[in-house]
Amino acid sequence: MIGNSVRPASARNGGDPLSAQLLQSVVDVARAIFGAQASSVFVLDERNWELVFRAVSGNGEDSLVGRRFPASSGIAGWVVTSGEPMIVDDLARSAAFDRDIAESTQYVPDSLMAAPLVHGEHVLGVLEVLDPAPQSRTDLDELDLLALFARQAATALRIVMDRDGAPGAADPAETEAGVGGGAGVRLGRIEREAARHLVENLQRLLGESGS
Amino acid sequence: MQTAPSASTGHPGALTWRLVGKTPGEVPVTADAERSAPGWAWDGGTGRGVRVCIVDSGVERDHPLVGPVQASWVVVDAGEGGGRFAVEPTDTGDACGHGTACAGIVRRTAPDCEIHSVRVLGEKGSGTGAMLIAGLRWAVRQNFDVINLSLSTTRARFTDELRLLADEAYFRRTVIVASAHNSPVESFPWRFASVISVGSHHEDTADLYLYNPLPPVEFFAPGQNVQVAWLGGTTIRSTGNSFATPYIAGLCARILSKHPRMTTFQVKNTLYLSAANVRVGTGGAS
Numbered sequence: 001m002i003g004n005s006v007r008p009a010s011a012r013n014g015g016d017p018l019s020a021q022l023l024q025s026v027v028d029v030a031r032a033i034f035g036a037q038a039s040s041v042f043v044l045d046e047r048n049w050e051l052v053f054r055a056v057s058g059n060g061e062d063s064l065v066g067r068r069f070p071a072s073s074g075i076a077g078w079v080v081t082s083g084e085p086m087i088v089d090d091l092a093r094s095a096a097f098d099r100d101i102a103e104s105t106q107y108v109p110d111s112l113m114a115a116p117l118v119h120g121e122h123v124l125g126v127l128e129v130l131d132p133a134p135q136s137r138t139d140l141d142e143l144d145l146l147a148l149f150a151r152q153a154a155t156a157l158r159i160v161m162d163r164d165g166a167p168g169a170a171d172p173a174e175t176e177a178g179v180g181g182g183a184g185v186r187l188g189r190i191e192r193e194a195a196r197h198l199v200e201n202l203q204r205l206l207g208e209s210g211s
Numbered sequence: 212m213q214t215a216p217s218a219s220t221g222h223p224g225a226l227t228w229r230l231v232g233k234t235p236g237e238v239p240v241t242a243d244a245e246r247s248a249p250g251w252a253w254d255g256g257t258g259r260g261v262r263v264c265i266v267d268s269g270v271e272r273d274h275p276l277v278g279p280v281q282a283s284w285v286v287v288d289a290g291e292g293g294g295r296f297a298v299e300p301t302d303t304g305d306a307c308g309h310g311t312a313c314a315g316i317v318r319r320t321a322p323d324c325e326i327h328s329v330r331v332l333g334e335k336g337s338g339t340g341a342m343l344i345a346g347l348r349w350a351v352r353q354n355f356d357v358i359n360l361s362l363s364t365t366r367a368r369f370t371d372e373l374r375l376l377a378d379e380a381y382f383r384r385t386v387i388v389a390s391a392h393n394s395p396v397e398s399f400p401w402r403f404a405s406v407i408s409v410g411s412h413h414e415d416t417a418d419l420y421l422y423n424p425l426p427p428v429e430f431f432a433p434g435q436n437v438q439v440a441w442l443g444g445t446t447i448r449s450t451g452n453s454f455a456t457p458y459i460a461g462l463c464a465r466i467l468s469k470h471p472r473m474t475t476f477q478v479k480n481t482l483y484l485s486a487a488n489v490r491v492g493t494g495g496a497s
Contacts, residue, residue, distance in 0.1 A: 078307035081332045084393040089448040147394040
């Protein structure tokens with residue numbers, strides 16, 4: 001279950017600089033909010049039913065983008081199919097954690113927070129936060145915060161999917177996802193404007209100058 | 212009591228899915244009812260003779276915290292087109308660990324109950340909403356006593372079908388214990404009055420559960436930092452309404468093992484009157 005498709009570094013985040021910047025800002029902010037060792041955004045490739053690393057902050061930042069793993073198993077798989085966020089701890093002691101995936105990423109976390117990136121009724125991908133600070137672990141308030149932030153992250157992912165195309169996304173008319181599901185999404189003018197504000201807010205949070 | 216803003220309206224109290232920020236003493240409920248002796252509800256009831264079905268990602272066999280799994284089933288595409296599904300015996304275990312976690316909590320709460328599994332998640336997600344309904348319908352028509360459903364769907368088009376199914380279960384005396392979504396969104400079937408809906412509270416007391424005076428979530432049970440069974444015979448700790456739900460499902464199994472003739476509404480009433488924050492008053496009669 002290790003990654004089986006590694007994009008060249010030049011093609012990170014689909015090769016579009018603004019898309020890369022947007023998703024990178026999302027994972028950077030997620031990592032900062034939760035005081036985490038790493039954070040990742042995965043996009044769901046519906047045709048192959050795989051999750052694809054689309055942006056990484058922290059451990060694996062330079063090597064993981066483009067890697068794929070099955071969306072049918074593990075905690076991320078649960079998040080995709082259930083459409084619900086989840087917090088787990090004591091993973092390092094669990095022999096059943098997707099260790100082959102985790103070790104292939106050269107980082108085995110002890111705790112993990114994962115939330116679906118949802119548009120309407122569709123799951124577009126997953127936001128993961130690895131080894132958040134202790135006060136962020138296993139707390140219901142943090143679950144709410146994670147879900148709240150995931151809404152912003154989902155908007156960012158929609159922008160990227162709109163710009164770059166969703167890898168393997170099925171035609172929404174052909175999908176019958178119920179609990180989870182996914183779809184390619186097109187943005188309207190109002191959504192684009194909202195997305196622009198989101199980018200600006202994220203950049204402000206990160207202390208970057210607007211561009 | 213958390214009266215978190217509704218996802219759609221922003222009005223406090225419009226949709227409550229979790230208890231945070233207040234202690235049990237801050238959510239008192241006074242009920243009119245006959246007093247019952249302490250322990251009447253489930254003391255001595257171990258779940259023996261009660262069939263509990265976990266509708267989820269499957270249940271790992273031979274997990275030390277789950278014990279025997281009476282039977283395992285999986286919902287599969289019937290291959291006839293049109294979204295038809297069949298339910299078949301399976302030995303595929305658990306795809307994610309979530310169903311095993313729920314089964315372990317049921318076992319811990321009602322150690323002598325029968326645990327059955329219907330796997331509706333873990334395969335390619337296409338059609339999973341319909342698979343959930345297919346698995347739930349099958350479980351209802353097998354006349355299980357209790358169904359643990361730590362799942363919900365946000366898809367509005369399944370609402371009517373799920374409501375009919377929940378009502379069917381109610382009149383068949385199958386208690387569906389359904390988890391509220393982990394996010395403040397509309398999802399089903401936990402919103403229906405015919406099921407017993409469960410969210411999480413913040414308290415550390417392992418056996419504490421509360422009645423929510425502001426439903427639709429009716430009960431809050433331990434769902435934070437819960438030690439749960441996981442794949443490979445291991446455990447992890449996890450947080451979410453998913454893990455509060457099987458505690459209540461286990462209590463239902465204990466109640467029914469002690470009072471097997473109870474209807475679904477009696478089981479819910481028993482939970483209500485036994486909740487830690489409910490005090491039985493004298494009623495309006497003088």
